[in-house]
Amino acid sequence: MADGAVGATRRKRQGTSNGKTTLREVAEHAGVSPAAVSRAFTPGSPISDALRARVIEAAEGLGYRPNRMAxxxxxxxxxxxxxxADGFADPGLLDLLDHATRAMKGHGLIPILLNSEGQESFEDIQRIVHDYGIEALLLLSPGLSRRFVQGVQKSGIRYAHAFEAHSADPAAAQAGVRDILAARLAAATFAERGYVAPAMIAGPEGTRHFREPANGFTTTLDRLGLPNRVVHAESWSPDAGARAMAGLLAQGACDAVFCASDTLAIGALGAVRAAGRAVPEDIGLIGYDDLAASAWPEIDLSTIAFPRAEIARYCVDFLARLRDDPSLKPEAFVAEPLLVERSTLRSARV
Amino acid sequence: MADGAVGATRRKRQGTSNGKTTLREVAEHAGVSPAAVSRAFTPGSPISDALRARVIEAAEGLGYRPNRMAxxxxxxxxxxxxxxADGFADPGLLDLLDHATRAMKGHGLIPILLNSEGQESFEDIQRIVHDYGIEALLLLSPGLSRRFVQGVQKSGIRYAHAFEAHSADPAAAQAGVRDILAARLAAATFAERGYVAPAMIAGPEGTRHFREPANGFTTTLDRLGLPNRVVHAESWSPDAGARAMAGLLAQGACDAVFCASDTLAIGALGAVRAAGRAVPEDIGLIGYDDLAASAWPEIDLSTIAFPRAEIARYCVDFLARLRDDPSLKPEAFVAEPLLVERSTLRSARV
DNA sequence: CTGAAAGCGCTTACAG
DNA sequence: CTGAAAGCGCTTACAG
Incomplete structure (x- = not known):
């Protein structure tokens, strides 16, 4: 019967049925068991090609789609x-979100956006994961505390971590640029361009990304015999970058600044100009991220690229593989830091 | 018994249980029926205060949280x-996302991010809504086609729409600035500042936001007896804005330009300067959105504000109210366009 | 490979 | 107000 009359149920219920075809109806129309329908839609299930074909045909005829909640x-x-995610003031996140959601779609995965701005503890997230049967977490947040990450680790929840990249023996799937290498590249570049007193504006204290790049920066410069110093911005905003830069300028004695993010660098750029100093002659500037805005002619910031598309895709693909093979070992995707040359750096001495 | 032994089930199953307490266990510990536990957690359910208190106590003792999927x-x-959402190149979206997700958290709502970039048809979205039992849609996308919006409308899926604001008899909950009013304000402002040949760079043809603002712009200028013209950008990107501006400049005969978005205006600004013209003396510029970047000293763009926080919150709150009262009638929240005065506009003639 | 059956963890008409 | 029961739409050991 094409009208799909189902065995009389005692009462009409609302549920999420939404007038949609259910597995049971498909089973009846195809003349198979409900289990068969389920198997037909589950890759890797024990089912013969013939049976599956029969189910699929009936399903298509009825416009059936499995209810993912069930x-x-x-x-x-x-x-x-x-x-x-956090850091909703940084356009880089939007880019990451774009790539991640596209990649998920390719795997039939659905993204729930967990805004961890402010003090979202790991426990809060864990609760949501439980409440909704979330299968895995994609950490797209540079501002996550160590406590948070350890919480995720111990909880056994599957996850992948952008903004983290320790090539040796990763504790979890991660992808990113190694901050220390980026910082070394910045330091070496300043030296090569003839700057003699480089400084670094690092992210706010307490971030996981603070110590490592600062170390890379100072160590490299020490080795080169150049003076150097590190200050913290109070946040990742351009304003914070501008304030940090103003502070550096007030103390004199610096002619090049590596900023831990492009947002910081953009603020710093404004502060340098506001102080009547010339970029890149008086002050050289290197950012870190390569935001779209950094390429605008008004900004035109030299910066170290962070390959957001690759990193987002890598993390999502890893999660998808992990889903098919839970025994998969954690891996790391480590992208090389790459200098994007624009106008805030003197050219190499010839 | 504190160990919560449940009646012997025939087999161990995995499910999503995750080792978590279930409703049944709470019922047993509290010595009540499962229905009572369910009711205790459902506001407005018929249940006595005493019973509810008993349930809540047991639940807290066990760390119970209802499984939202179930x-x-x-x-x-x-x-x-x-x-x-679409338009992932526009930082304004990130802002909207931030406000919307925060507002949702306040209502116990969970956001699923549906990236509609490219050609996601309404049918695709509808399928996901069905698959996951999504309760409502928040349209945060300026690029949605009329077809898409009509599809949502007809489907009966609940929704709220940012970027839409027709005060009279709204067909659905919507919130935004009326484009036509923004365009009129821009036109009137140009006239008031002594510009004599205003033009407009509108969004790409085909967008729902094209005709209305263009009309508002030209009509106002016609009435004021000023020449005017409208060109389209090929997309919403700064590059597209720059190209449109270059085109306008090449033809001469315009001394002020209203751009349908700040991203467009930022590109236009670069093009004006690249052409060696001075802003705001030779060319006045007004954007639309008031992005964070527009306030950077390097950009410092005069623009018409789009109150993203209020709009996102309004939409989410509406959805939350609709959830409690399905008979709620659609409403519109119409924000007044407001000129944010910065440096790309001559000052008023004194 | 298949099907019958039990179960995932909740909700809600129904009958007190 | 309460509880027993049926049901939401699927999956998966179990026993062929």
Whole structure:
């Protein structure tokens, strides 16, 4: 019967049915068991090609789509992955979000956006993961505390981590540029361009990305016999960058500044100009991120690229593979820091 | 018994249980029916204060949290709302996302990020809504086609729409600035500042935001007896803005330009300077959005504000109210366009 | 490879 | 107000 009359149920219920075809109806129309329908839609399930074909045909005829919530409940595979993000003032996040969501779509994964701005503790996130049967977490947040990351680690929740890249024996899947290498590159570049007193504006204290790049920066410069110093910005905003730069300028004695992010560098750039100093002659500037805005002619910032597209894709692909093979070992994708040459750096001495 | 032994089930299953307490266990510990536990957690359910208190106590003791997936399946209230977004190159979206997700958290709603960039048809979105029992849609996308919006409308899916604001008899909940008023304000401002040949760089043809602002712009200028013209950018990117501006400049005969977005205006600004013309003396510029970047000293763009925080919050709050009262009628929140005065406009004639 | 059955963790008409 | 029961739409050991 084409009208799909289902065995009389005692009462009409609302549920999420939404007037949509259910697995049971497909089973009846195809003349198979419900289990067969389920198997037909589950890759790797034990089912013959013939049976599967029959099911698929009936399903298409009825416009059937498995209800993922029910599948998640029954089988634990909701297809939901939580994107933990903060730093909503940094356009780089938007880019990451764009790439990550596109990659997820390719894997049939659905992104839940977990805004961890402010003091979202790991426990809060963990609760949501439980409440919704979220399968994995994608950490897209540079501002995550060590405590948070350790919490995720211990919880056993699957995850991948952008903004983290320790090539040796990673504790979890991660992808990123190694901050220390970026900092070394910046330091070496300043030296090569003839700057003699480089400084660094690092991110706010307490961030996981603070110590490593600062070390890379000072160590390299020490080795080259150049003076150097590191100050912190109070946040990642351009304003914070401008204030830090103003402070550096007030103390004199610096002619090049590496900023831990492009947002910081953009603020610093404004501060340098406001102080009547010339970029890149008086002051050289290197950012870190290569935001779209950094390429605008008004900004035109020399910076170290952070390959957001590759990193987002790598993390999502890893999560998708992990889903098919839970025994997968953590891996790291380490991108090389790359200098994007624009106008805030003197050219190399010839 | 504190160990919560549950009646012997025939087999161990994995499910999403995750080792977490279930409703049944709470019921047993509290010595009440499962229904009572469910009711205790559902505002407005028929349950005595005494019973509820007893349940809540047991629940807290066990660290119980209702599984939202199961609740969604059984009751149709998943708490999931889909954010339909595109334009991931525009930082304004990130801002909107930030405000919307924060507002949702306040209502216990969870955001699913639906990236509609490219050609995501309404049918695709509808499928996801079904698959996951998404309760409502928040349209945060300026680039949605009329077809898409009509599809949502007809589908009966609940939604709220940012970037839309027709005060009279709204067909659905919407919030935004009326483009036509923004365009009129820009036109009037140019006239007041003594510009004599204003032009407008509108968004790409085909966008829902094209015709209305263009009309507002030209009509106002016609009435004031000033020449005017409208060109389209090929996209919303700064590059597209720069190309449109270059085109305008090449033809001469314009001394002020209203851009349909700040991203466009930022590109236009670069093009004006690249052509060796002075802003705001030779060419006045007004953008639309008031992005964070527009306030950077290097940009310092005069623009018409789009109150993203209020708009995002309004939409989310509406969705939350609609959830509690499905009979709620659609409403519109119309924000007044407001000129943010910066350096790309001559000052008023004295 | 298949099907019947139990179960995932909740909700809600129904009958007190 | 309460509880027993049926149901939401799927999955997966179990026993062929």
């Amino acid at each position: 599948a998640g409940l029954a089988g634990g595979r909701s297809g939901l992955v939580g994107i933990v | 609740a969604g399946l059984a009751g149709g209230r998943s708490g999931l709302v889909g954010i339909v």
